[in-house]
Amino acid sequence: MANEKKVQQNTILDIAEALKLSPATISRALNNHPHVKEKTKSDVLKMAAQLGYRRNNMASGLRSNKTYTVGLIVPRISMFFHAEVITTIQNGLHKYGYNLIICQSNDSVTMEKELTEILFSSRVDALIAACTLFTTDFSHFDKLLENGTPVYFYDRVPLHDLGATIIKGDDFRGGYMATSHLIETGCRKIAHISGPLTSNLYQNRSSGFIKAMEQHQIPVNEDWIFHQELTQNNAREAMRKLFEGDIVPDGIFTDNDSSAIAALEYAKEIGLNVPVDLKIVGYSNDPRTSIINPSITTVEQFPADFGKKIVEVLIDSLKNPNHEITKTAPIIIPIQLIRRMST
Amino acid sequence: MANEKKVQQNTILDIAEALKLSPATISRALNNHPHVKEKTKSDVLKMAAQLGYRRNNMASGLRSNKTYTVGLIVPRISMFFHAEVITTIQNGLHKYGYNLIICQSNDSVTMEKELTEILFSSRVDALIAACTLFTTDFSHFDKLLENGTPVYFYDRVPLHDLGATIIKGDDFRGGYMATSHLIETGCRKIAHISGPLTSNLYQNRSSGFIKAMEQHQIPVNEDWIFHQELTQNNAREAMRKLFEGDIVPDGIFTDNDSSAIAALEYAKEIGLNVPVDLKIVGYSNDPRTSIINPSITTVEQFPADFGKKIVEVLIDSLKNPNHEITKTAPIIIPIQLIRRMST
Numbered sequence: 001m002a003n004e005k006k007v008q009q010n011t012i013l014d015i016a017e018a019l020k021l022s023p024a025t026i027s028r029a030l031n032n033h034p035h036v037k038e039k040t041k042s043d044v045l046k047m048a049a050q051l052g053y054r055r056n057n058m059a060s061g062l063r064s065n066k067t068y069t070v071g072l073i074v075p076r077i078s079m080f081f082h083a084e085v086i087t088t089i090q091n092g093l094h095k096y097g098y099n100l101i102i103c104q105s106n107d108s109v110t111m112e113k114e115l116t117e118i119l120f121s122s123r124v125d126a127l128i129a130a131c132t133l134f135t136t137d138f139s140h141f142d143k144l145l146e147n148g149t150p151v152y153f154y155d156r157v158p159l160h161d162l163g164a165t166i167i168k169g170d171d172f173r174g175g176y177m178a179t180s181h182l183i184e185t186g187c188r189k190i191a192h193i194s195g196p197l198t199s200n201l202y203q204n205r206s207s208g209f210i211k212a213m214e215q216h217q218i219p220v221n222e223d224w225i226f227h228q229e230l231t232q233n234n235a236r237e238a239m240r241k242l243f244e245g246d247i248v249p250d251g252i253f254t255d256n257d258s259s260a261i262a263a264l265e266y267a268k269e270i271g272l273n274v275p276v277d278l279k280i281v282g283y284s285n286d287p288r289t290s291i292i293n294p295s296i297t298t299v300e301q302f303p304a305d306f307g308k309k310i311v312e313v314l315i316d317s318l319k320n321p322n323h324e325i326t327k328t329a330p331i332i333i334p335i336q337l338i339r340r341m342s343t
Numbered sequence: 344m345a346n347e348k349k350v351q352q353n354t355i356l357d358i359a360e361a362l363k364l365s366p367a368t369i370s371r372a373l374n375n376h377p378h379v380k381e382k383t384k385s386d387v388l389k390m391a392a393q394l395g396y397r398r399n400n401m402a403s404g405l406r407s408n409k410t411y412t413v414g415l416i417v418p419r420i421s422m423f424f425h426a427e428v429i430t431t432i433q434n435g436l437h438k439y440g441y442n443l444i445i446c447q448s449n450d451s452v453t454m455e456k457e458l459t460e461i462l463f464s465s466r467v468d469a470l471i472a473a474c475t476l477f478t479t480d481f482s483h484f485d486k487l488l489e490n491g492t493p494v495y496f497y498d499r500v501p502l503h504d505l506g507a508t509i510i511k512g513d514d515f516r517g518g519y520m521a522t523s524h525l526i527e528t529g530c531r532k533i534a535h536i537s538g539p540l541t542s543n544l545y546q547n548r549s550s551g552f553i554k555a556m557e558q559h560q561i562p563v564n565e566d567w568i569f570h571q572e573l574t575q576n577n578a579r580e581a582m583r584k585l586f587e588g589d590i591v592p593d594g595i596f597t598d599n600d601s602s603a604i605a606a607l608e609y610a611k612e613i614g615l616n617v618p619v620d621l622k623i624v625g626y627s628n629d630p631r632t633s634i635i636n637p638s639i640t641t642v643e644q645f646p647a648d649f650g651k652k653i654v655e656v657l658i659d660s661l662k663n664p665n666h667e668i669t670k671t672a673p674i675i676i677p678i679q680l681i682r683r684m685s686t
Contacts, residue, residue, distance in 0.1 A: 022457045028464070035464050069461055077429065077445065083421035090447055094454065099461055102420065102445040104433055111437065114365045118412055118442055121371070121378050122465050261634065291604065293636045 013097055015047050023097030024068040068098050070314070071119035072128040075107045075156065080286045081303050082130060085154065088307025089128065096315050098125070107132045113140045120144055126314055130156040133199045133229070138162055150317045154306055157200055157330070165317075166330035167309050171201050174299040174335040175208025178253045178281040181297065183216045185343050187251025187279055191224035193238050193263065194255045202227065205255050205283070230255055235262035243270060251279045257286035260296050264342065279343040294341030305333050356440050358390050366440030367411040412442050413657070414462035416472040418450045418499065423629045424646050425473065428497065431650025432471065439658050441468070450475045456483045463487055469657055473499040476542045476572070481505055493660045497649055500543055500673070508660075509673035510652055514544050517642045517678040518551025521596045521624040524640065526559045528686050530594025530622055534567035536581050536606065537598045545570065548598050548626070567592060578602035582609040594622045600629035603639050607685065622686040637684035648676050 012030075016023045021040070029036045029044035070093055074082045090100045101124065103115040112132050119127055120143055127144050131153065138158045144151050151164040158164070182190055192209045195202035206225070213220050226238045235254065239262070242249055254260040260282025264274055272278050274294055282289055282298040289296040309331055355373075359366045364383070372379045372387035413436055417425045433443045444467065446458040455475050462470055463486055470487050474496065481501045487494050494507040501507070525533055535552050538545035549568065556563050569581045578597065582605070585592055597603040603625025607617055615621050617637055625632055625641040632639040652674055 022460070024457065024461060033464070035460075076426075077420040078423070078426035080421070083419075083426070086420065087447070087449070090449065099454075099457055100446070101461070101465075102447060104430070104443070104445060106430070106433065111442075114367065114442055117365070117378075118367060118444070121376070122444075288631055288634055291631055292634045 014051055015044060016097060018047050018051070019043055022068070022099070024099060027066050027068055066125055067123050069101055069122065069124050070098050070126045070128065071101050071103065071122065071124035073103045073105055073112060073115050073119070074130050075105050075132055077102065077104050081155070081284050081301060084303035085130075085306045085310075088304045089310055092308060092311030093314070096311075096318075098318075105132050107134065109134050116140045116144070120147075120149075124149065125318055126150045126152065128152045128154065128310060128314070130154050131158065131199075132156070133196045136198055150314065152310055152314060154310055155201070159200055165313055165328055167306060167313070167333065168200070168330055169301045169306075169333050170335050171204035172208040172211075174283065174301075175205035175253070175255075176212045177208070177335070177337045178205075178283065178297075178299055179209045179212035180216075181337055181339070181343060182251035182253060182279055182281055183212065183218065185251075185275075185279055187249075188218060189221075189247065189249045190218070190251040190253065191221075191226075191238075191242050191249040192253050192255075193226045193228075193230070193235055193259050195227065195230045197227050202255055209253060224249060230259050232258050232262035235259035236266050239263050239266040249278065251281075253281045255283050257282040257284045257289050257296065257298055260298065260342075261286075261288060261292060264292065264294075264296060275341065275343050281337075281343060285338055290340070297340045297343040298338050300336045300338050302333055302335070309333065357394055358387060359440060361390050361394070362386055365411070365442070367442060370409055370411055409468055410466050411440055412444055412465065412467050413469045413471065414444050414446065414465065414467035416446045416448055416455060416458050416462070416470070418448050418473060418475055420445065420447050424498070424627050424644060427646035428473075428650045428653075431647045432653055435651060435654030436657070439654075439661075441661075448475050450477065452477050459483045459487070463490075463492075467492065468661055469493045469495065471495045471497065471653060471657070473497050474501065474542075475499070476539050479541055493657065495653055495657060497653055498544070502543055508656055508671055510649060510656070510676065511543070511673055512644045512649075512676050513678050514547035515551040515554075517626065517644075518548035518596070518598075519555045520551070520678070520680045521626065521640075521642055522552045522555035523559075524680055524682070524686060525594035525596060525622055525624055526555065526561065528594075528618075528622055530592075531561060532564075532590065532592045533561070533594040533596065534564075534569075534581075534585055534592040535596050535598075536569045536571075536573070536578055536602050538570065538573045540570050545598055552596060573597070573599045573602050575601050575605040578605035579609050582606055586613060592621065594624075596624045598626050600625040600627045600632050600639065600641055603641065603685075604631060604635060607635065607637075607639060618684065618686050624680075624686060628681055632683070640683045640686040641681050643679045643681050645676055645678070652676065 012023055012026055016026045026044055029041045077083055086102060093100055105112040109132050112135060141151055145163055153164055154167040157166045157168050194206050197203055210220055228234045252263055254263055260280050263280055267274050267278050274280060280296060282296050285298045285300040289298045355366055355369055359369045369387055372384045420426055429445060436443055448455040452475050484494055488506055496507055497510040500509045500511050537549050540546055553563055571577045595606055597606055603623050606623055610617050610621050617623060623639060625639050628641045628643040632641045
């Protein structure tokens with residue numbers, strides 16, 4: 001049975017290769033799609049006969065009308081991390097004849113719901129999503145899962161089990177390592193600029209921060225933990241509050257690099273010497289962190305590893321469409337601290 | 344007639360607003376789409392009756408089955424300029440009830456063709472595209488134009504008239520101003536790191552470069568003009584060639600900012616003082632150019648203005664679906680030189 005499916009899969013790709021057409025076009029031609037030219041349909045049928053292609057409707061089951069299209073919903077394509085994940089996914093999928101459609105939620109829950117609906121109606125073969133920071137109800141993804149369409153969440157993942165595959169970074173360890181590094185380089189008064197607690201990312205990075213502080217018996221000042229959208233303006237506002245008090249921090253851990261850059265610029269403006277007076281650690285290894293002066297210590301998340309892993313599990317599942325969508329344990333992508341001049 | 348259409352347009356949006364559903368869902372419900380729940384269909388029909396909605400099939404013509412989805416094909420989402428254009432377009436379209444599907448060609452002509460096919464099959468109401476650097480045959484877009492689906496090219500546009508709307512930057516003037524600025528700040532030996540001449544962008548920026556040189560009666564050294572993919576590696580390779588000769592440049596104009604950053608880093612590595620020994624001007628005002636030391640003079644392209652203009656002409660056309668797709672003169676978005684420490 002597994003062999004039979006493999007033969008069918010390879011043969012569609014073989015027809016595509018022989019005719020220098022995309023697998024999506026071959027699939028549409030075989031399904032007599034109205035948008036495919038008659039000449040193409042006839043070429044495809046001839047080549048299919050020549051290569052001994054045989055449809056296996058039983059094996060392909062619900063998804064006999066494969067579109068060879070995968071949908072992806074991302075909060076913001078402008079974020080370096082997501083752009084890198086997406087490009088790796090797209091290049092990986094293309095080797096297997098799949099195209100990728102990208103949608104941007106702009107961190108709006110309403111938009112995420114609408115886009116899920118659109119991708120469902122476009123009959124994508126699979127959906128990949130990094131949720132908005134504010135998604136707490138994930139029921140808009142149910143329709144796909146119930147329909148047998150596999151769903152993969154990465155980075156920003158549901159807070160409870162939906163039966164989808166989860167690929168996430170080691171955010172707890174990232175928060176722990178960043179904070180431990182500040183402590184080891186001499187900081188004792190450490191502030192944390194974090195994101196909204198509705199997101200798994202900031203829950204976990206914050207837990208890592210607190211764990212490191214407790215382990216080194218350094219008191220956590222609740223007023224010095226900011227949970228807000230991680231914009232440059234919000235980071236400047238947090239810095240203003242932190243440095244108007246009598247006691248000021250000597251270390252800051254920010255949950256993204258835009259905030260770290262804003263914090264560094266604010267510190268320079270008020271005459272602080274980074275790293276002597278204040279040490280800063282960011283998160284994500286955005287390209288800007290290595291060219292700013294001083295360069296910023298940050299946590300590398302390896303977006304290309306996210307992308308490769310997603311392609312691996314997705315192709316594995318699409319090649320075996322009759323497998324039940326199985327609950328797998330979350331896949332964790334390791335992180336690494338990149339030490340630079342800001343600490 | 345125009346009023347009648349306007350009423351219909353507003354009413355679909357009114358039903359959407361009243362039921363807190365997307366216009367796409369309303370449209371699907373009215374078209375009895377199998378993916379819409381029966382309950383939703385019944386709600387929509389009731390509200391449609393209540394608001395006096397009346398289908399105007401004659402007016403809606405070919406596009407009676409509007410999907411309220413616009414497709415976009417972009418070379419690389421990771422480029423700051425494109426990410427900014429896309430986000431502006433998405434936010435603008437959303438106000439009118441349209442969603443945006445984004446596809447990335449990775450500068451591959453084959454992928455651009457496949458993605459055009461996929462968006463055509465998804466029955467997008469309009470297509471927006473910035474072409475690959477190597478697209479010289481644009482016939483894959485014909486199918487949409489022939490079908491009455493409006494196509495908008497921006498930034499990287501066809502070299503000949505396809506009957507589509509063109510929105511592009513003032514690349515000639517950008518190249519001219521960047522080069523004139525180098526000359527006015529004292530440079531006499533100027534090199535140009537440019538992109539492939541298959542693209543309108545680099546044809547025009549190069550023409551601007553040559554025009555400024557000629558106007559100031561400065562000889563153009565053909566060996567100092569590089570037409571190649573604008574990667575950081577290629578820029579370093581160009582710098583190596585330029586600085587291994589007996590006569591070396593005192594000014595460099597690069598057609599993107601990644602190349603300017605690579606050129607600056609290379610110059611610092613070989614011990615040059617920028618701007619004293621060498622002046623550098625980039626293109627695009629990538630955020631990295633303002634934080635690197637020294638900050639880099641560059642050409643601002645105003646991506647948000649591109650996005651707003653595209654939404655304006657697109658919505659204008661979609662609101663009047665019976666208008667012939669008219670050839671309009673190319674829309675030119677002005678540029679501005681941002682002077683910084685590298686000159």
